[in-house]
Amino acid sequence: MPKNSEVSMSVVRRLPRYYRFLGELLRTGVERISSRELSVLMGFTASQIRQDLNCFGGFGQQGYGYNVVYLHEAISKILGFDNTQETILIGAGNLGRAIATYTDFKGRGFNLIGVFDNNPAIIGQRLSNCDVTDIAELEDFCKEHHPTVAIVCVPKTAAEQLAGRLVELGIKGFWNFSHYDISLKYKQAVVENVHLSDSLMTLCYRVNNETE
Amino acid sequence: MPKNSEVSMSVVRRLPRYYRFLGELLRTGVERISSRELSVLMGFTASQIRQDLNCFGGFGQQGYGYNVVYLHEAISKILGFDNTQETILIGAGNLGRAIATYTDFKGRGFNLIGVFDNNPAIIGQRLSNCDVTDIAELEDFCKEHHPTVAIVCVPKTAAEQLAGRLVELGIKGFWNFSHYDISLKYKQAVVENVHLSDSLMTLCYRVNNETE
DNA sequence: TAGATTGTTAATCGATTAACAATC
DNA sequence: TAGATTGTTAATCGATTAACAATC
Incomplete structure (x- = not known):
């Protein structure tokens, strides 16, 4: 995982959007999602989504995609919601x-x-x-x-x-x-x-x- | 002057900021300003300011800079404030x-x-x-x-x-x-x-x- | 005229997209 | 295993900065 200070502002400003859409999927009961599917929902490219998330670590699994619960929780941690x-x-x-x-x-x-x-x-x-x-x-x-x-x-x-x-x-x-x-x-x-x-x-x- | 549709969103999103700072200068009674001086006030580079403004036309004058009243009015027109x-x-x-x-x-x-x-x-x-x-x-x-x-x-x-x-x-x-x-x-x-x-x-x- | 500063082109930098090997 | 999809590198694209000739 790269040092946080290396993450560009462009990426940081997209994090809340990921968090919002994953929260929505969570409520809808979706269990897993691929960068391709997410790209359709969010209007980003799949490439950008994978690139963005990999600034903070490998949250997905090849051949499977991303676990919605896990990724949502991970982004919440990245954004720092548990540090009031x-x-x-x-x-x-x-x-x-x-x-x-x-x-x-x-x-x-x-x-x-x-x-x-x-x-x-x-x-x-x-x-x-x-x-x-x-x-x-x-x-x-x-x-x-x-x-x-x-x-x-x-x-x-x-x-x-x-x-x-x-x-x-x-x-x-x-x-x-x-x-x-x-x-x-x-x-x-x-x-x-x-x-x-x-x-x-x-x-x-x-x-x-x-x-x- | 290039067609407006060619102007990038990055430039458009800076226009309101120019308008605000020029309005401030107007109220302070400043008559003219160079891209260099404006860059210090606004935190943009002088180069970017000249580049941005030239998307819409040549509002300055070599050796003089920009007339505050004129430029402020020009940006108001560009933003479309006179078309309710x-x-x-x-x-x-x-x-x-x-x-x-x-x-x-x-x-x-x-x-x-x-x-x-x-x-x-x-x-x-x-x-x-x-x-x-x-x-x-x-x-x-x-x-x-x-x-x-x-x-x-x-x-x-x-x-x-x-x-x-x-x-x-x-x-x-x-x-x-x-x-x-x-x-x-x-x-x-x-x-x-x-x-x-x-x-x-x-x-x-x-x-x-x-x-x- | 000499000095200042623009308008504009070229160079650099960063962000996005494409491609593909790794791997689940 | 075969298919899917990631993580990651390379290619492209766009935006910013630097440089300088034009000119007021």
Whole structure:
């Protein structure tokens, strides 16, 4: 098995998709599947599937294919779902509330332990098993509970001010919904950006150019 | 200028980022910028920036660089913001409501004209200038107003049932928040997926493997 | 004019696909 | 054993970077 750091981002970003489709097969009661069959379901080439999986080890068997239960479990381990990250959410506006409510943190290796906001009208409300807390208490909270991941659902300017503070407090990973580019200044941080408006702009281009 | 269809997806997906950074420069009052300066701000190489922009035409001037106002406006045109797409939102749960409230549709070439749900408790509520309407009225509405884009904020199974119906009714573009893979069955549709849980799983992997 | 910076071609790099020997 | 399908190497394809002549 190659060292994980050698695995390219292209491959890593396909892992969740494998996990989703295998989960589906699992629920359907499918026992084994070949890279060929999986390629039809997922819209990848069989070659790519075998290549991708072999970055992490040999999970298949010649002449048989892949055992669905075993492969699903293996990918869950690779993604690191059994190593829980203590997580905080910053910003409990519309988007933050939707994220907190909608997301299955527990099943994905995260444990939401705190929600913060600066709006007095929101502070004190209950959200996904957490009391929305004044952002002023962020330092105290982190020193006590040592979260490693932060979900950033605040406007750009607020994110700009928060990022350094969060890195300082030991946050290693960011699920970033703001337009502030955390990675540019904090190179060591792991940042997954969800730029909704970028996605919408791309859709605009494509609707105008791909449908003729 | 090459035909748009020749422009690769990699380039298209960077356009919104250019637009965002140029908008920022615009607000800061910066008049001109070189690909070198922009590369430092954005974290792309200067070479890539020039290469990308030249897919759409020569917007710069040797020895000068790029005029910020002009380039910003040009990218807005390329993205197609001046050609408004009539848009409907399906699913007014937590996520749908956040999307409807949070998103600047008007500034991005979209016009939200209808919101649909099947939950009687939600139908009739007011959301982003629309009355939440019973999904049963989808056909009548589309035949009258001819929307071209649908935002899908419903669970996987509902999306699976809806997709064909929407394509049938003339929807060309999908902003898809569900885990149903619309493209697999409807090849002609333009689909932008926002797979939040995939993004979170990727973060899980990276936090576990990139921070040692 | 001299300096700067683009537009564009060529070189490099990485990712995907094809092919096939190994093996269940 | 024969058939199927993997793991893996080699070939192809596409995207990024480097270089530089054109030109403002």
